[in-house]
Amino acid sequence: MIVTLSQGAEVDSVRRELAGLGLWVSSVERSQKGDVHIVVGRGSTAVDPSLIEKVRGVSSVSAPSSAHPLVDAHTASVDVGGYKIGPETPALIAGPCSVESEDQILRIARAIAPHGVRFLRGGAFKPRTSPYAFQGHGRQALSWLRRAADATGMKVVTEVLSEQDVGAVAEHADLLQIGSRNMHNYALLKAVGRTTKPVLLKRSMAATVEEWLLAGEYLLNHGSRSVLFCERGIRTFDDTTRNLLDLGAVALLAHVHGLPVVVDPSHATGRRDLVRPLARAAFAAGAAAVMVEVHDDPAHAESDGPQALSPSDLASIAKSAFSSEAA
Amino acid sequence: MIVTLSQGAEVDSVRRELAGLGLWVSSVERSQKGDVHIVVGRGSTAVDPSLIEKVRGVSSVSAPSSAHPLVDAHTASVDVGGYKIGPETPALIAGPCSVESEDQILRIARAIAPHGVRFLRGGAFKPRTSPYAFQGHGRQALSWLRRAADATGMKVVTEVLSEQDVGAVAEHADLLQIGSRNMHNYALLKAVGRTTKPVLLKRSMAATVEEWLLAGEYLLNHGSRSVLFCERGIRTFDDTTRNLLDLGAVALLAHVHGLPVVVDPSHATGRRDLVRPLARAAFAAGAAAVMVEVHDDPAHAESDGPQALSPSDLASIAKSAFSSEAA
């Protein structure tokens, strides 16, 4: 945002008034002709330009047009398979990292459904850093997942990795997940958009908030009905947690942009001992849903066992989610 | 942590059992003699080595001795000027960025005390990126701050920047603040330690958790009675908030290390519109205290007006802090 001053305005006085409104001055720029412009930093409190125009000494306020109009028009609450997810209707998404067998996914589904979990997650296609690691049971796992969800009254959330699998995944899932490694995979975003299905869009490990919103714009522009933005931790320099959970971005999307946000504390920290407090903090920051990994036998999980909760650990997270106070 | 396997143990089976306990395998290493060691990653769930020794196939478990024994022995709750700060006794620290006049600090102190704030913060010495920016009213501001706190039954929290001011600050403050820019200033840590007073130690913008704990060890080793670890956001690549609030580190220090943690959502985000949800999230993650900037006339603040709350905004934060549920 650029605030242009009137001839003869007192710069310091305008600066202070802007500060009083919650705006950071990123620079004061002058032309040879004597025009004075104040550039407002992006990390400022969101303020209506019309309020700024009323400040004494301000001649005009210029703002960029949004680069993501469809995201801006998106609602805070969305419908996924008949269930609402939004600030007034917090949700839990739970399930194993990988779908390992029809029996496993059904057993876990039955264990978590009683805790109020309405969205069953599980990986059929797994993005793995190593070509030699287990890559998921693929298309057959989609059917197992669908049947387990149907048997327990849940909806299916699962990741799609390849343009070629979009059709099969869309056929079985209620909510298609784009993983953090594919947030910038525009070919996949377009293909998933064309299915029109709701999408859970994970933030890339190093995406700015603006890039994340623009990835959502790709989906909406190509047909997606709705997008849930999922924060799963970004990459940084500390190794005591696997990633750094950015709850500031969650609060920003929820409270300033009015978008539905999902938080994945399992991937964000990788530590079972931190999932519970961070799930609770996620709801406090404005998340509409929390997604956690649950396994009934983590010592035999095919992937990501260390971060998985037991079904019974879900109880306390469900309490944070569904206590009246959380809304 | 290194897990050494017994002769003939099945590596994959041990790996899975470790995963089941919440441990990430960072590497499996073999010697020419045939010894097999599994290195457990630092970002793993905290698990007692004796539990690991019981896993079939494990011959021995080696662990490093801690580099910060005094921090490890520190209590989760501390006494500052007669008031407790700890998980059972959440606290609010509030006040202006800079102490601007005796009248200003007294006026703000009177406005915030009724909300349950027992710790009055305010800068007498200000660390400023530019040599031309306002550097604080110095020693006289210390007296103003002390009198305002005394008049309202509060305790004084203020930053010390120079070894030469340590004596004066210690004389007026109940809790000495080391700012994020000085977390690695070992000469200052030693001087502050020698006063024996409680210290609020802000994490440096790019400090690992281990470095932050070691800075605390410097303080305790040189005499500090107690240290409160304050998370105020770390530096990263996004500019929609000024810094990135690391609530994962807060949960880690509070729940795994059992330390008293303070969160400063004002500096962490720089945005007035995000302070409230993040203060609430901070308590949910395990913070013992939240520190916020409050100004009764942000348009005339001498520094950091954009992130300051009004005294009345404190009410809702006080509610998160002092509701029975938060503890």
Added chain:
Amino acid sequence: MIVTLSQGAEVDSVRRELAGLGLWVSSVERSQKGDVHIVVGRGSTAVDPSLIEKVRGVSSVSAPSSAHPLVDAHTASVDVGGYKIGPETPALIAGPCSVESEDQILRIARAIAPHGVRFLRGGAFKPRTSPYAFQGHGRQALSWLRRAADATGMKVVTEVLSEQDVGAVAEHADLLQIGSRNMHNYALLKAVGRTTKPVLLKRSMAATVEEWLLAGEYLLNHGSRSVLFCERGIRTFDDTTRNLLDLGAVALLAHVHGLPVVVDPSHATGRRDLVRPLARAAFAAGAAAVMVEVHDDPAHAESDGPQALSPSDLASIAKSAFSSEAA
């Protein structure tokens, strides 16, 4: 790497000997039984384990098996369409960001070929952060590029974004580029690998060196004949350059791993005024090739004009590349 000590060995003496060899001690770990292990940090000088075994007090040295055996076996020099790229045969890859018309690409090809450029780059498919930005002229641009290269005796380097375009791109290009946004797009890596063609693999904005090597392993494991690793800047907190060029990683891949490395100083900095010194620094650090954007009319470029050089600017870069001293 884990160095296990003999019974009764003097730990400090072994530590010092390891330091003398260029190894950082990341931790010293002890079991209850009295075993002592020294963990060597990953950022240590590469040292043959057999040298370490000779240190007095060392009982055995354990090392992980490599996660990327095919990358480890890769040569430092590769053949692309009959031309060698390697430390002894430095190369320049140049061309416009986007292929805009048959005329444009031919004109630029003719302007750069005389400077010793043997690889013509140009985007037919462009990965764009915004869905509303120009996405490239697609398949027809591939033919334009091919004809321009053939007419000037150059080889074609171009990016592929979608699994569905892999066939078409492989038909027209000599070297297939995987962009930084797709380094983690495993479906694309597999499809490109199956063409067996040489690949230029850009490092993702936040990829560790290990993840980058593993992405190379995906390619080789699925069939790629050879991989050139391209450093194009990583994401960090400073905004005076668009990205941060990691020449340390370039030196590591070239000198320690013996791999062919390409550096893209245009994308790394985004600044025309820094391309020349950084191209020169890249060769000094060990790069086998430098890739730069060149446009003959940057004021009318369809993308990335600000970082493009003019054909005549190439002369000085060609001098750094092809002076005998650079090899």
Added chain:
Amino acid sequence: MIVTLSQGAEVDSVRRELAGLGLWVSSVERSQKGDVHIVVGRGSTAVDPSLIEKVRGVSSVSAPSSAHPLVDAHTASVDVGGYKIGPETPALIAGPCSVESEDQILRIARAIAPHGVRFLRGGAFKPRTSPYAFQGHGRQALSWLRRAADATGMKVVTEVLSEQDVGAVAEHADLLQIGSRNMHNYALLKAVGRTTKPVLLKRSMAATVEEWLLAGEYLLNHGSRSVLFCERGIRTFDDTTRNLLDLGAVALLAHVHGLPVVVDPSHATGRRDLVRPLARAAFAAGAAAVMVEVHDDPAHAESDGPQALSPSDLASIAKSAFSSEAA
């Protein structure tokens, strides 16, 4: 920089012309009155505003006044104890991490002087992350260092950590070093500035270029005669090198800001096997000097042995530094 358009100007045409000059458009902002401003991103090629004013459709160009006028006026070449350091007179600074004894420093000084090293570095006061690590031999080491330098015709470079030692260090050193951990320690910057001596200012691990320049402004504003800016690697997410050497910032300071830059490849990578290529790359990028750690018996160094070179390794670095081609 803000480019304000004339009434009726064609925005896209101006954008393209700006791109043609090497400028990135960060946003296009419009006021309700119809004013159109183009904000130019900071990571753009440096272009004289008067050139921009000539673009058709541009009404005026506004630019911020510099926040560091003294740094802007600084010369590219400086005198340290009678020796010049600058782009035409490249220099080597070498010596051990810690000064361990009078004998050790003299022995090393004698071994390195013949290679053209004119600046002897060595730590008397060591900033250590742990309070239990060796902190240097203090004031007596200053005398040892001075005598060794005098005996070999070299100048002394050494770090000062505490305001209280500034006098003693200034008395013995020709060039006072501010370490990366103290770049934001404004009390120390002021005290060092007051000595008027030349300063080697290391960049903090997470400092933006602007903050680094502002720390230089502190020094100059408080009296320093000259400042050498030392890049020693910044903190990031990869662990194959200890830090990430930012040669883009080196090129920027040298070629755009016209400042004398020193590069410390030893601390930047921590790896002996990468020091040589990166020293060479540093000079290619525009460094006026390279600083390396040298020890004649790294297995008995009191600190940082793994990154130290032997005196004979210096020969090849000296060759890069002093070959006519490097200037």
